[in-house]
Amino acid sequence: MIMALIYIENLKYSYGNLNNSLRDVKYELNNGEKNIVIGPNGSGKTTFLKCILGILKTEKMIKIDNNYVENIREYTALSTNIKDALHLSGDLSVKEFIKYHMKLKLIKEDAAFNMLAYFKLDSLKNKRLSDLSTGQEKMVYNTIALSGDYKIILLDEPLSSIDPDRSRLLINIINKSKNSFIITTHDLDLIKKIEGSTLNIMVDGNLSEKISPGELIFSMNVNTTRPQDKFIEIRGNDRTIYLTYGKENNVINNIDDLLYLYEV
Numbered sequence: 001m002i003m004a005l006i007y008i009e010n011l012k013y014s015y016g017n018l019n020n021s022l023r024d025v026k027y028e029l030n031n032g033e034k035n036i037v038i039g040p041n042g043s044g045k046t047t048f049l050k051c052i053l054g055i056l057k058t059e060k061m062i063k064i065d066n067n068y069v070e071n072i073r074e075y076t077a078l079s080t081n082i083k084d085a086l087h088l089s090g091d092l093s094v095k096e097f098i099k100y101h102m103k104l105k106l107i108k109e110d111a112a113f114n115m116l117a118y119f120k121l122d123s124l125k126n127k128r129l130s131d132l133s134t135g136q137e138k139m140v141y142n143t144i145a146l147s148g149d150y151k152i153i154l155l156d157e158p159l160s161s162i163d164p165d166r167s168r169l170l171i172n173i174i175n176k177s178k179n180s181f182i183i184t185t186h187d188l189d190l191i192k193k194i195e196g197s198t199l200n201i202m203v204d205g206n207l208s209e210k211i212s213p214g215e216l217i218f219s220m221n222v223n224t225t226r227p228q229d230k231f232i233e234i235r236g237n238d239r240t241i242y243l244t245y246g247k248e249n250n251v252i253n254n255i256d257d258l259l260y261l262y263e264v
C-alpha cells in the first residue's frame, strides 16, 4: 500500500477546555499535490497547519512520510511561512534572518537571496525585520519557505497583504514546483491560478472531503437544508453545509460563487 505523504486521522485540537479548534479531521496529502484550504475566519486553518508542523502537540494522529510527527526531530523536508515556526532571536536584519534559517535547514543561502531578488526585494536585505511593512515581512517568510527543495511546503495565507505583481511571481513559483503544498487562503482566485489544485473547506474546525475545483462548478449548490443528494457535507457547530447538485439557490457557477459558503 502506498501511504500518502501526509496522513491524518481523528485529529482534534483544543487550545483550552472550551475551545474545539479542530474537531475530527481526516486528511491526506499526496506526492506533488497542491492542496488549497479555504474557510471562514477562525475556522481552524492555521491551527491545522501548526499541528502538522508539530508546533501544536497532538498524539499520534499525524503521519508524515509514515512517521508520527511527534517522533520527527529534524524534519528538513518540511517548510513553512508561519512566523511561529521560524525561530527568532532578537531583532535581526533580513539578511541575518535569512542566513540563520538557511544554515538551520542546511541550504545554501544563495537560494534564498536569489529568490529575494526574483521577488524584487533585494533592497530589504539590510532592513531590520521590525521595520518591514506587513507585506514585506510576509514576503520574507514566503521566501524562506520557498527557498530550497523541500518535499512539503505549508503556506499560511501567502498572498495576504502582497501586491499583484509579487502575487503573480509567487504563484509562478508554486506552479513550477514539483513539491507538495498545503496553502490556506481567503483568495478564492488562487484556486483557479494554482494549476491542478485540490480544495478542502474548513468550517468550525471540521474539514470537508477533498474536492477538485472542476467538480464544484457543475451547478453545485450551497445550502443547509438539503442533506439528500449531498455531494459534500461540511459539519459546523450549529449548522451543516451541504454541497448538492441542483440549481435552486446559491448555485456555484464559478469559483467566485464559493462566497456562498461564507454566507450560509
Ligand SMILES: Nc1ncnc2c1ncn2[C@@H]1O[C@H](COP(=O)(O)OP(=O)(O)OP(=O)(O)O)[C@@H](O)[C@H]1O
Binding pocket: 015, 016, 019, 021, 039, 040, 041, 042, 043, 044, 045, 046, 047, 048
Ligand atoms: N493561541 C490561541 N489560543 C486560544 N485560541 C486560539 C489560539 N489560536 C487560535 N485560537 C482559536 O482557534 C480557532 C481557530 O483559529 P485559527 O487561527 O486556526 O483559524 P483560521 O481559520 O486560520 O482563521 P483566519 O482565517 O482568521 O486566519 C479560533 O476560534 C481561534 O480563536
